[in-house]
Amino acid sequence: MHKELQDILALIRDQAAPLALATLLRVEGSSYRRPGSRLLTDGEQVLRGSLSGGCLEGEVLARAREVLADGVPRLLRYDLRGEADLVWGSGSGCEGVLDILVERLDPASPPAWVGWTEAVLRHRRTLRMTTATGEGFPRRRLDDGDIPGAGExxxxxxxPIALWILGASDDSRPLVRLAKELGWRVGLLDHRPAFARPERFPEASRVLAGHPAQRIPDLGLDAHSAVVLMTHNYLKDLEALRLLADSDAPYLGLMGSRARSAKMVAELASEGLHCGDRLHSPVGLDLGAEDPGTIALAVLAEIQACFCGRTGGPLRTTRTVVSAS
Structure with a gap:
C-alpha cells in the first residue's frame, strides 16, 4: 500500500485543479482492499488507487464528480454481501460492507493530514490518525493512543520497510527494482567501491561503499528495517552479522546454503552473539526460484510475510479476512 500512497501524495502536490479522494474507512466482513486504501480522481478518470476488485470504482467516480461540483464530502456505504455483490459487479467476492469517504482536495492548500502522512515517509514515524464520521466529518486528528471515540x-x-542489501553484485539489481516498486526505501552497501556506485542502482535511495564495521552502525536500522546479506563472501557476511545481532532490524536474510548459515551461527554463538528467529537462511520463500529475478521475488515475499506476521503459505489454506478497522 505504501507505493500507492506515495504516488497519491505526489499527485496531490503536483496537480493544480481540485481532486477528489475516496478512502476506504471501514470494512465489515471481507473485502478485496483493506481499510486505508485510497482512490484519487480528477472526476474524469482514476489517477491512482482502487477500493475494490473493480465493482465499485465506476459508482465512486460518479459520487466523486458530485463532490468536486459542490465541495460537500460524502460518506458512502456499500453492502456487497451475498447476492448484493452481483448488483454492483459480476461477483467480485468482496462479501462485506464498505464505508467509503469521498472528499474534495485543493492541491493549493491540502489538508493537514497530507503533511502528517508525508512526515511518515520522511521521518519514518508511525502515524496514528483518527477520522470522525459523524457531524462535521471528515475531521481528522493525530491520535494519542487512546481508544477512538464514537464515530471515529x-x-x-x-x-515503509527500509531494505538494506549488503552486496552490490548484479544479482542485487532485481531485488532493488522490485523493492522500490513496492514503495520500500532501499539502500545498498558493499565493501568494493567499484561495485557500490549509484549509477549501477538508480532506484536505490542510498548506495554506500565501506566495510561493515565502518558503515552498519550508521545505517539507522529500526523496527521497520530488513537486511539481506548477499556479498557471497563468508568473512564479510560473518562480520556483518556480528554487528547486526544487536540491531533493531526484525528481519535478517542470509544468502547461501544451510551448511554455510549453520557454520556462521555456530561461530557467533561461540562469541555469545545470537540472531534468533530473525535470521532467515536460506533467505526467501520456497517458490522454486533459480534466477536473480525469481530469487528477488522469493526474498521480498518472505520479508513482506514476516512484517505482517504471516507464514507466506497459500491463501486457500488460511481463514484470514479483512475485519472492521
Whole structure:
C-alpha cells in the first residue's frame, strides 16, 4: 500500500485543479482492499488507487464528480454481501460492507493530514490518525493512543520497510527494482567501491561503499528495517552479522546454503552473539526460484510475510479476512 500512497501524495502536490479522494474507512466482513486504501480522481478518470476488485470504482467516480461540483464530502456505504455483490459487479467476492469517504482536495492548500502522512515517509514515524464520521466529518486528528471515540475511525500508517542489501553484485539489481516498486526505501552497501556506485542502482535511495564495521552502525536500522546479506563472501557476511545481532532490524536474510548459515551461527554463538528467529537462511520463500529475478521475488515475499506476521503459505489454506478497522 505504501507505493500507492506515495504516488497519491505526489499527485496531490503536483496537480493544480481540485481532486477528489475516496478512502476506504471501514470494512465489515471481507473485502478485496483493506481499510486505508485510497482512490484519487480528477472526476474524469482514476489517477491512482482502487477500493475494490473493480465493482465499485465506476459508482465512486460518479459520487466523486458530485463532490468536486459542490465541495460537500460524502460518506458512502456499500453492502456487497451475498447476492448484493452481483448488483454492483459480476461477483467480485468482496462479501462485506464498505464505508467509503469521498472528499474534495485543493492541491493549493491540502489538508493537514497530507503533511502528517508525508512526515511518515520522511521521518519514518508511525502515524496514528483518527477520522470522525459523524457531524462535521471528515475531521481528522493525530491520535494519542487512546481508544477512538464514537464515530471515529483509527488509521495506523507505519513507515515503509527500509531494505538494506549488503552486496552490490548484479544479482542485487532485481531485488532493488522490485523493492522500490513496492514503495520500500532501499539502500545498498558493499565493501568494493567499484561495485557500490549509484549509477549501477538508480532506484536505490542510498548506495554506500565501506566495510561493515565502518558503515552498519550508521545505517539507522529500526523496527521497520530488513537486511539481506548477499556479498557471497563468508568473512564479510560473518562480520556483518556480528554487528547486526544487536540491531533493531526484525528481519535478517542470509544468502547461501544451510551448511554455510549453520557454520556462521555456530561461530557467533561461540562469541555469545545470537540472531534468533530473525535470521532467515536460506533467505526467501520456497517458490522454486533459480534466477536473480525469481530469487528477488522469493526474498521480498518472505520479508513482506514476516512484517505482517504471516507464514507466506497459500491463501486457500488460511481463514484470514479483512475485519472492521
Amino acid at each position: 475511525v483509527l488509521e495506523i500508517i507505519p513507515p
